[in-house]
Amino acid sequence: MSERIGDRAVVLGGSIAGLFAARVLADHYHRVTIVDRDVLLGTDGPRRAVPQGRHIHGLLARGQQILEELFPGFTKELAAAGVPVRDFGTSLGWHFAGRPIRKVDTDLVCVSAGRWRLESEMRDRVALLPEVTFLEGTDVVRLRGTPSGDRIRGVQVQAHDGSQEARWLDADLVVDATGRGTRVPRWLREMGFPQVEEEQVKVDLTYTSCDFATPLPADPIGDGIAVIAVATPGSPRGATLARLPDRYSLSLNGLLGDKAPTDYSGFLEYARTLPVPSVHAAVRDAEPLGTPVAFHFPASVRRRYERMSRLPEGLLALGDAACVFNPIYAQGMTVAGIGAIVLRDHLRRGPGAPSRAYFRDLAAAIDAPWDMSAGGDLGFPGVRGRRTLKVRMGNTIMPRLQAAATRDAEVSRAFMRVAGLVDPPAALMNLPLMSRVLRPSRHR
Incomplete structure (x- = not known):
């Protein structure tokens, strides 16, 4: 049992990021309260407050490792319940510009549970923790600071249906996990703190999804998990066809x-x-389970708390509340898990660890996935964002690396480990691998 460093921590939001946070906080606080506008416990299926919940969500290899670390036996339980669990390198059929890359064993695990199923299983585990309680059907109204304004001491909450008056919920630590629509930056500004600096990459993405009955008349996945057509500047339309526990789902993106x-x-x-x-052949004659639904994603947004000139103690953020990634890269849930590991390490330093140190460590952990997704998007000429020298160099070498991965198992394996957020992007730039990437090929 870890040493308790405070009485109560409050988590704003009960989705994947909030559940990760609550699991870590439960080792360090006597009481952990999760506040969410939805009814959570006993709920199955996509939630109203998660508009993208009906679309495909991928859990990358690093995310599976973190889940297993924080919830031992989680993967085995999912597999026993019929969730597809396979090798990350052989179960995913990646295609760049229509060309498949080599499938290779990686010893990394891919889990295809779907967003709501994964969230439900995590919530059941978190609900068993004696330190954790859920405050459901409740809105967060604003932050509560000390008279000096240098520390957050809780939040004001009220019933979502208006049945109860607003009240204060005291806390030694508040963790913002309310996602892309977080109001915390606005509340901080109203309290006299500087505007939180943001970086944006404007992609104007829409993905449209439809579920299909199993089995498919023509199944390109077989015993795997998904076929992924990655959008590239030369082929700007993409798709993911995934096998879920009880159905198939196709998400088309533009x-x-x-x-x-x-x-x-x-x-x-x-x-x-x-x-x-x-x-297309797989779904052309398949049985749809409902009509297609669309979700619009205007921009990736990174909030730079670590750069603020003034920052209150007692307030942290993780998941989409800190950084919103283009969903086609399937990084969001995994980065939320990475943020939970940063939070755990921060809490182990004791109650005096400053918030700024946490946000610096979180920024360092986010750098690699942000560089990958934002840099990839900036390879499309029409996407608006800051194109640094690093971005331009990456987008020069990436098409050659993708081409090499179609014929070279070692390049493919290295790509899979980086795409799974297990290895940093720098692992693709070492001299032995680059010699394989740049080697002339008769297949090119």
Whole structure:
């Protein structure tokens, strides 16, 4: 049992990031309260407060490792319940510009549970912790600071349906896990703190998803988990066809205003234009489970708390509340887990560890996935954002690396480990691997 460093911690938001945070906080605080506007306990299926919940969510290899570390036996329980669990390198059929990269054993685990199923299983585990309670159907109104304004001491909450008056919830630590729509930066500004600096990469992405009954008439996945057609500047339309526990799901994505229609015939026609014909062939004669649904994602946003000139103690953030990633890279849930590990290490330093130190460590942990997704998006000429020398160099070498991964197992394995957020992007730039990438090939 870890040493308790405070009486109560309050987590704003009960989604994946909030559950990760609560699991870590329970080792360090006597009481942990999760506040969420939705009813959470006993809920199955996508939630209203999670508009992207009906779409495919990927858990990368590093995310699975963190889940297993914080919730021992989690993967085994999912597999026993029928959730597809496979090798990250052999179960995913990655295609760049229509060309498949080599499938290789990686000893990394890929879990295809779907967003709401994964969240439900995590919530059940967290609810068993004696330190944790859920304050459901409750809105967070504002932060509460000390008279000097240098520390956050709690939040004001009220019933979402208006049945109860607002009240104060005291806390030694408040963790913002309310996601991309967080109001914490605005509340801080109203309390006299500086504006939180933001970096944005404007992609104007829409992804449109439809579920299908199993089995598919033509199944390109087989015993694997997904076929992924990655959008590239030369082939800007992308897709993920995934096998879930009880169905298949196809998500079509388009950048810069391009989007798949939500009428079924238009959805199929968009799928037909992909550079990977097997995706359209798989669903052309399949049985849809409902109509296609769309989700619009305007921009990736990184909030730079670590750069603020003044920052109150007693307030932290993780998950989408700190950094919102383009969802087609499937990094969000895994980065939330990475943030929970940063939070755990921060709490182990004791009650006097400053918030700024946490945000500096979180920024360092976010750098690699941000560079990958933001840099990849900035390879599309129409995407708006800051193109540094590092970004331009990466987008020069990446097409050659992707081409090499179609023929070279070692390059493919290295790519998988980086894409799974297990290894840093720098692992792709070592001299032996680059010699394989730049080696002339008759297949090119």
